[in-house]
Amino acid sequence: MSSKPKIGIYGLTGCAGDQLVILNCEDELLDIVGATDIRSFPMAMSGGDENCPLDIVFIDGTVVQPKDEEMLKRLRERANLLIAVGTCAVWGGVPAMENKFSREEVKKRVYGPTGDLFKTITPQPLSSFVKVDLSISGCPIEKEQLLQAVASLLHGDLPRLPNYAVCTECKMAEYPCLLIEKGHLCLGPITVAGCKARCPSYGRPCIGCRGPVEEANISSEVRLLKEKGFTPSDIQNRLRTFAGAADSLQMESLKEGTNA
Amino acid sequence: MKIITLPKENFAEFVGHLCSFGEIHAPIKRGDRSFVFAPVKDASEIELDCVRTILPLKKYFFRPMEVMFNFCAGEGYEIPSEVTDKRIVVFGAHPCDIHGLNILDMVFNGRYVDTYYLARKSKAAIIGLDCIPDDLCFCRSTRTDFVDTGFDLFLSDIGDKYLVRVGTSLGDDMVRAAESLFYEVQKEDRDAYKRKSIERRESFKTEIQLQDLPGIMDLEYESQVWQDVGETCLSCGTCSMVCPTCYCYSVFDELDLDGSSGRRKRRWDCCLFKDYALVAGGHNFRAKRSSRVKNRYFHKQRGFVSLYGRPSCVGCGRCKAQCPSGIDIVDVITKLRSETRV
């Protein structure tokens, strides 16, 4: 038996982009494989071990149906460390975008009577169901952060991920501010960094794909966007595209001042 | 100080000579109305009228993110050669920019020296350039609108010539490398300089009263102003990143997949971040945003005075220009002064 950490890589409902990021580490993939004991990675390998205890399990995707929830809880039981990878797993992602209408209703409209054959639940992040030991957000996650995380985890440590806003990275890289210069609806001030301000680097406003930074001052962001002429519904749509389930983005907290 | 003149028609040629002293960096345009210091190949690329760049010159010497050393188990540490290898010539530093660097020089010297900053700084030539202030500049109030140390050469526009002050022997070398382009100062040059100097002084539109500010700040420690600014502030870090004299940083290790090699890095930090004053075990010495905002102003306007006898703000206006939520340092200080609440 090898003493290498036993790893499982799984996806719930989602685009599988975060698992693909793992496969996209073309230069490092063979090293990762060498340093770990990958027990199961259904997207990339057959014949995985679906029962053994795991040291680390990486999960991407959102919980949108009871099947996802069962699978997640089962993985939690098997895993020592459970890592949520990607904005879907961490915040609910695009599937959790709108929580206004009942999924069951839409399902009926879409699938007709056959819809009854499967159940859906309101899309939610992993942390709504199980304890999550580490969250790596991003839609998709950044390769560099993934590799950092893997290196730290193999070393028995949890990685320290950025805990500040995209603006910080935007300014470090000296991109002109789109909010100020162009009046774009940029979510950089409230979105957690780690992407090196990818969108502003292409002259595009941040759409918040990494989810909110801790203690984001949402109400100030909303106020300043209103001053720039955006309608409340446009602002709300934008704010809740990737992290509709986040507490800080619920309507009540948009009004109150947050921890000034 | 040696003072000479450079006719504007010789400017491009002079810039051409500078490349033998290092890679030339000067303000160029980025985006619709922003500027950055970046490498230039010749004088035509330089935006001489740029008022302020997004980032100040600190970015060259105190990098936004840098490897302090690489490590490998059993093999010790290796400092990246990038720290010390490159020579650059920075052209177009405004007086406030140079003051900013002078302040960082003080901070990074002292009982312990920051070898990264100092090594890079020692390999750079600084050529200053006068500027015309805009509404956001208040360097007259911070007394940083004029500079007399910290540059190798300093150019002041006096019409069809530049008046050139030579600050160091390196500056003199640069002049000598293109000796034929320079002339002695004539009477009309002196007159022109003085005239321009008054014109420039009169063009300042923004003033704040800073002399007794430390005392006022102590007095208004509990002011509502901090609460208000705390509510507006996004904690996005922009003001600190763009400030010429914000120098806080954080240190962290990065490990390679092999688990034994990696690097220690540092990156610019900002006292407005939630985790800035957090210690292990969870106690946060500045848990509220208002207390963090207050700290930024205190450090610049109050603490620095106690430590170095002057505020560290150089009145460049960057923090106001770049703050997404529009917080204006001048406004905050004015409010603090007029605060009457008990």
Add this chain to the structure above:
Amino acid sequence: MRKSIVIDHLCRVEGHGGITVKIENGKVAEVNMDIFEGPRFFEPLVVGRTYDEVAPILMRICAICSAAHTVASLMAVENAFGIEVTPQTRLLRELLVQGGNIESHALHIFCLAIPDFLGYPSAIALASDHLQEVKMGLELKKLGNTIQETIGGRAIHPVNAVVGGFGKLPSQDELSGLKEQLKRGLEQSLSGFDLVCSLQVPDFCTSPNIYAALSSDGSGYGLFGDKIALSTGGTKDIKTYREICNEGVVAHSHAKQSLFKGKPFAVGALARIALNGEKLSGQAKKAKDKLGMSLLSGNMLYNNAAQAVEMIYSIERSIEIIDELLSVGLNEERPVDIRLRAGTGTGAVEAPRGTLYHSYSFDERGRLTEADVITPTAQNLANIEKDLRVSVENLIAEPKESICSKLEMVVRAYDPCISCAVHLLKVG
């Protein structure tokens, strides 16, 4: 005698799916390709969003073909507003899509399919015996990603391609750099092709197929076009894609299935080569000719070979595009301005797995009122079931395990992208 074969979870395909086969009295009674990927209801979610938000949301239907989704989405938006993008934008978009094609095909061929043919559970296992081949596959995959990063700003879910054009243009240096890498990649894709040709392709799933693909515009082979070509003859305007993709709900699947005139049809690399292969040129043409008629034998297991041919094509075409861009020099252009108006538009692209349609309606304020997305895998599902049935019939005497692994092989040959397939459309 009753027997059933159930494959709970298909591995090495993107998403969650399974296969159920019921055998009664030695005859195949039922064959189902089960899709239990959770539905994400993308189309209603995007209703009410402004036109510029649509692509960033809908590209997230799928990670592997997010470049194709992005471009199809942008084309549909522009079509609705009656905007023409510049030739430069069209070229850059094509380059982005070619990059996606290279990445996806490399991933499928080297990481998912070759292990199948050689009897390995994964590329990881394959690497212990065939390290060089796996490395080559990874390098080709990386090449596709590098193109997407350079043009789209990110390998997955591009940020730089926007309505009307691009946020930032690549530099000449970046393009020349890409070209150098592509030249190296071309060599590798040729050896990759040889490797694929050396594989024994069994013929247990051979049966007549109807193929559909965009009829490439212009003289060359391509991934874009305004017309849909069908192997039954004739072409149709992409605006009438609904006539071909007649979606219906089936009980065992969260994805809908498409039928053309009541018959299953296939899309993807094999379909494209069947319909447009005559237009191939260069090394890709040589490769196609080498395979000859076997490509058209009705054996879907040849899809991998078709992908290998396409990989050569995509690399050659990318070089061509870069040469074209560099020869005229990049124009520092901004995205074309948009005039909002109420309207409906359709965009179609050949994604790695086949034709992808996006179709939207907007109100006069540029807010989306209706969206419809038809993915290649959704179109292929019925055909997959058809092939599974044929296979079971041919294999019925074999032991269960062997049938199972062969059925999985059939499904994987289609390179299905299950999360893509699970989307939503309004009935009635």
Add this chain to the structure above:
Amino acid sequence: MSDAHNYTSDENPYLPKPARIIRTLPQILDHQLFQIRFEKEEMINNFTYRPGQFVMLSVIGTGEAPFSISSSPTRPGIIELCVRRIGHVTNALFKLPPNAPVGIRGPYGNGFPLDKLEGNNLLLVAGGLGMAPLRSLLRYALDNRSKFKDVILMYGARNPDDMLFKYELLELIEQPDVKCLLTVDTDNSGMWKAHVGVVTTLFDHAEIDPNNTYAAICGPEIMFKYVLEELLKRNFSKNRILMSLERNMQCGVGKCGHCMVGYKYTCLDGPIFNYWDAINLPEMV
């Protein structure tokens, strides 16, 4: 700007010096005493410090953190750090195998003003992990016994199992040249022979002359509060009350800004502050 200068690594204050953990002594739950020795002979010989100073300890690959030196400069060669396991670096430290390499730089901070303390009575008041820096001062004073008048230690822990350096300190109770007062908030063992009650109750057991005594306090915030009250009640001058502050530190050498309190760097001007200075730091009021 003028003379290009390549700084040698000797001048680089951020480079940890290679050292090794030669022994670990478990103390109480999640607290261990690490005995560390530099790899290089010259470092062992040249490393001198004052009680109250701290070092930056690197667990290479995980990071760096500040720790007070618990040993005394009177016993050179080995540096002792008493560490509580609480986060990334300390976790990694606790997991290191015997004889593992670590990095040390320092000593940093002002330490206790020994020149002032000498010739006076010493009153050391510690709570919990606050014993770490005070143990250095205590040992120093005992090794230089003649330089000090009375030496009094008051140390409180939650219960006997939470007492750092317990056996070492219990021995001191018997010793004539030091008054060692130990207390626990509660005694869960039933075996505890010394005092029970919060630290301040110990003040009733010692006679203290505020005019020729220096008090050094270190412990949790809440303890500070009560001990200060007690001292001020006894007319202690604010200049004669010394306290050790804890702040976030990333560099230890007065650059990174994190440990700034008001306008003082805890790492340069502290961590030992007298009470007057401390109350004059804006953030301490």
